[in-house]
Amino acid sequence: MKNFIENYINNSIAVRKLILDSEPAVESIKSLADCIYQCIENGGKVLTAGNGGSAGDAQHISAELVVKFYKERRALPAIALTTDSSVITAIANDHSFENIFARQIEACGKKGDVFLALSTSGNSANIITAIKEAKKRGLTVAGLTGKNRCQMDEICDYLIKVPSSDTPVIQEAHMMIGHILCALIEEKL
Secondary structure (H helix, E strand, C coil), X not given: CHHHHHHHXXXXXXXXXXXXXXXXXXXXXXXXXXXXXXXHHCCCCEEEECCCHHHHHHHHHHHHHHCCCCCCCCCCCEEECCCCHHHHHHHHHHCCHHHCCHHHHHHHCCXXXXXXXXXXXXXXXHHHHHHHHHHHCCCEEEEEECCCCCCHHHXXXXXXXXXXXXXXXXXXXXXXXXXXXXXXXXXXX
16 A cells, blocks of 8 residues: 555656646746736636536636635636536536536637636547637637647647646646646736
8 A cells, every 4th residue: 555655646746747847838837827817807707617526626726716826815707617507407408418618608708718628638528519619709728638639639729738647647737737827827916
């Protein structure tokens, strides 16, 4: 058991170190933070979505923006599209599960907003459908995914790929990136 724990922690650290040592990844994080800050300053909002653990991460990032990260400051407009069970189940029932986020983007998204899509595989049908709807409506699309080639590679304006194919490690890195984004945005206010 001790070996498993040590190996898991070492693997997670190694992936984070690869992100730190990758100038393109670090620059992408900085650029995305600037983009989200500009969106908010221009009266836009951030919409977030993901499935499973990534849904929880999307909610967490939205909460950090609305409430606070480190500093007391004004609330920032962010909505997790993963939280309204009545809307999600009605869309899934009346349309399809593939449209649970796209339909909400149709209702709430506007040109100039940012859609932050989290998918460890980069191929989740409901995330891909949502990205396409966001692009159609003029939202900037930012994606967080894993290292494997995926559909998100071709359709995101910003894409940060965690250099791992291990789902839990990817999710941990997504949350780290989400926290960095929140800190950088808050620092600019």
